[in-house]
Amino acid sequence: MRWARIEVDGAAVHGIVEGDEVEVVTGDPFDGYERTGNRLPLDAVKLLVPVVPKTFYAAGLNYLEHVKEQAALRGTEPNIAERPEIGYRANNALIAHGEAIVIPADATDKVEYEGEIVAVIGKQAKHVAVADALDCVLGYTIGNDVSERNWQKSDRTMWRSKNTDTFKPMGPWIETDVDLDALETTVRLNGEEMIRFKTNHMLFGIEAYISAMSQYITLQAGDVIWMGTEGAARNLEDGDVVEVEIDGIGTLSNPVIREG
Amino acid sequence: MRWARIEVDGAAVHGIVEGDEVEVVTGDPFDGYERTGNRLPLDAVKLLVPVVPKTFYAAGLNYLEHVKEQAALRGTEPNIAERPEIGYRANNALIAHGEAIVIPADATDKVEYEGEIVAVIGKQAKHVAVADALDCVLGYTIGNDVSERNWQKSDRTMWRSKNTDTFKPMGPWIETDVDLDALETTVRLNGEEMIRFKTNHMLFGIEAYISAMSQYITLQAGDVIWMGTEGAARNLEDGDVVEVEIDGIGTLSNPVIREG
Numbered sequence: 422m423r424w425a426r427i428e429v430d431g432a433a434v435h436g437i438v439e440g441d442e443v444e445v446v447t448g449d450p451f452d453g454y455e456r457t458g459n460r461l462p463l464d465a466v467k468l469l470v471p472v473v474p475k476t477f478y479a480a481g482l483n484y485l486e487h488v489k490e491q492a493a494l495r496g497t498e499p500n501i502a503e504r505p506e507i508g509y510r511a512n513n514a515l516i517a518h519g520e521a522i523v524i525p526a527d528a529t530d531k532v533e534y535e536g537e538i539v540a541v542i543g544k545q546a547k548h549v550a551v552a553d554a555l556d557c558v559l560g561y562t563i564g565n566d567v568s569e570r571n572w573q574k575s576d577r578t579m580w581r582s583k584n585t586d587t588f589k590p591m592g593p594w595i596e597t598d599v600d601l602d603a604l605e606t607t608v609r610l611n612g613e614e615m616i617r618f619k620t621n622h623m624l625f626g627i628e629a630y631i632s633a634m635s636q637y638i639t640l641q642a643g644d645v646i647w648m649g650t651e652g653a654a655r656n657l658e659d660g661d662v663v664e665v666e667i668d669g670i671g672t673l674s675n676p677v678i679r680e681g
Numbered sequence: 682m683r684w685a686r687i688e689v690d691g692a693a694v695h696g697i698v699e700g701d702e703v704e705v706v707t708g709d710p711f712d713g714y715e716r717t718g719n720r721l722p723l724d725a726v727k728l729l730v731p732v733v734p735k736t737f738y739a740a741g742l743n744y745l746e747h748v749k750e751q752a753a754l755r756g757t758e759p760n761i762a763e764r765p766e767i768g769y770r771a772n773n774a775l776i777a778h779g780e781a782i783v784i785p786a787d788a789t790d791k792v793e794y795e796g797e798i799v800a801v802i803g804k805q806a807k808h809v810a811v812a813d814a815l816d817c818v819l820g821y822t823i824g825n826d827v828s829e830r831n832w833q834k835s836d837r838t839m840w841r842s843k844n845t846d847t848f849k850p851m852g853p854w855i856e857t858d859v860d861l862d863a864l865e866t867t868v869r870l871n872g873e874e875m876i877r878f879k880t881n882h883m884l885f886g887i888e889a890y891i892s893a894m895s896q897y898i899t900l901q902a903g904d905v906i907w908m909g910t911e912g913a914a915r916n917l918e919d920g921d922v923v924e925v926e927i928d929g930i931g932t933l934s935n936p937v938i939r940e941g
Contacts, residue, residue, distance in 0.1 A: 473735070475733070475772050475773070476771045476772045476773050481837075481838075500837075502837065506836050506837045506838050506840055507838065507840045508837075508838045508840065509769045509771060509838070509840075511736045511738075511769060511898070512735050512736045513735070513736050513898050513899050513900070513901065513904075514898075525896075525897060547846075576766050577741075577760075577762065577766045577768075578741075578766050578767065578768045578769070580766055580767045580768065580769075580894070580897070580898070581897040581898075584897075584898065585897040585898065586807075586897065586898060586899050634840070636785075637785060637840070637841040637844075637845040637846065638771070638773050638774075638840070638841075638844065638845065638846060639773050639846050640773070641773065644773075
């Protein structure tokens with residue numbers, strides 16, 4: 422099942438995507454819903470961020486080549502995680518599929534994409550075993566962890582390098598039926614393939630993260646966990662269009678604008 | 682005006698605290714409200730976290746003596762901030778006034794309190810000048826940034842050192858009428874005063890943080906900014922009661938339980 426969040430008459434509602442239509446529901450995928458029979462053409466509705474999380478988690482450096490690339494960028498030794506330790510991103514930065522990534526005028530040219538799979542928590546969970554961890558996942562969406570690399574290096578926190586408004590595109594929807602091991606992530610810049618990698622080829626998988634997190638943290642319905650990206654990236658420039666596709670989930674596409 | 686969030690018949694509602702009563706309102710302090718005339722005795726209602734933020738910001742090291750103490754603990758040079766760079770905490774960790782701080786069984790004995798003033802954003806703000814920054818603040822509440830210092834040192838992120846469930850007491854309510862420069866923060870452990878400091882004696886004040894953040898971030902109504910703490914702290918132990926008082930706002934009091 423494919424869950425979208427859409428704008429209807431100025432309000433945010435949930436809907437089920439079927440083919441090229443979306444059927445509006447009352448309620449939501451977390452606490453229960455009923456179909457309304459109101460079916461809208463998918464290309465005529467405004468897609469919203471598929472969920473606004475209560476807490477926005479991000480695994481960070483979770484693919485080996487990306488860890489090495491980022492270390493090389495800094496001139497440091499790669500710091501390969503020995504255990505799944507989660508990080509955070511900020512809700513202010515979320516934008517939906519189709520909305521513009523706006524690069525501030527004072528950003529350097531080192532603004533990069535990071536294509537990621539996102540696990541969406543479906544129900545409250547604490548002290549979950551690895552074997553049971555995916556039971557609390559409603560489904561999966563796609564994130565683009567846009568990053569200003571010079572700010573990331575110079576600042577004490579990642580507040581503006583990763584959490585500037587519009588730097589966290591997420592969508593287009595939540596897919597509940599996926600075979601994680603079969604997925605491939607592809608990032609395209611202006612239609613040209615930049616990278617393609619096995620989505621589940623992580624240092625620590627989604628199960629490992631959820632289990633570890635849940636020993637100290639109560640995961641809540643609607644929380645999201647961004648799982649990190651692979652490889653190096655190219656700079657984003659004014660007028661670019663960046664797409665992250667995960668086969669079986671969909672394609673998250675966003676134009677890029679530079680201010681000033 | 683003093684805004685509480687309380688539980689009435691199992692639902693969260695907002696109310697205005699007047700003397701030893703709280704008057705229930707419809708709506709909320711951010712988008713508008715109406716008084717209902719329903720007045721309840723304050724000591725008979727369950728106080729909730731006064732607001733669940735969309736994004737939970739925290740200034741971190743923002744008082745000089747605390748920066749020096751934390752550096753000494755690590756055996757490093759004090760890293761005194763040169764500009765206001767905001768950090769983050771996580772909503773899962775929030776608890777209300779009166780609720781228990783629960784220390785996990787595997788935590789070390791280095792679990793400490795940090796008494797902080799919290800600015801609550803009242804309306805959306807972007808690109809705000811320092812002189813106008815406090816105009817977007819609804820009021821102020823109190824936070825206790827409970828921290829497991831050994832995890833803070835050993836982990837790549839602050840996920841469990843600062844964001845373990847129950848490690849972020851916030852409350853008891855939001856006070857809209859305060860003179861920041863007149864405030865003193867006092868932390869008491871089992872009734873004994875541990876520290877007393879000028880609340881506004883920060884490296885970077887609330888105005889400076891809001892203005893800097895808003896150059897890249899759209900602040901939203903209900904967002905909270907925890908402003909950091911002063912000095913050293915003592916360990917929290919099973920059976921303790923920790924109180925953070927800011928005169929003119931109120932007292933945030935929480936018992937401490939150690940699991941296992």
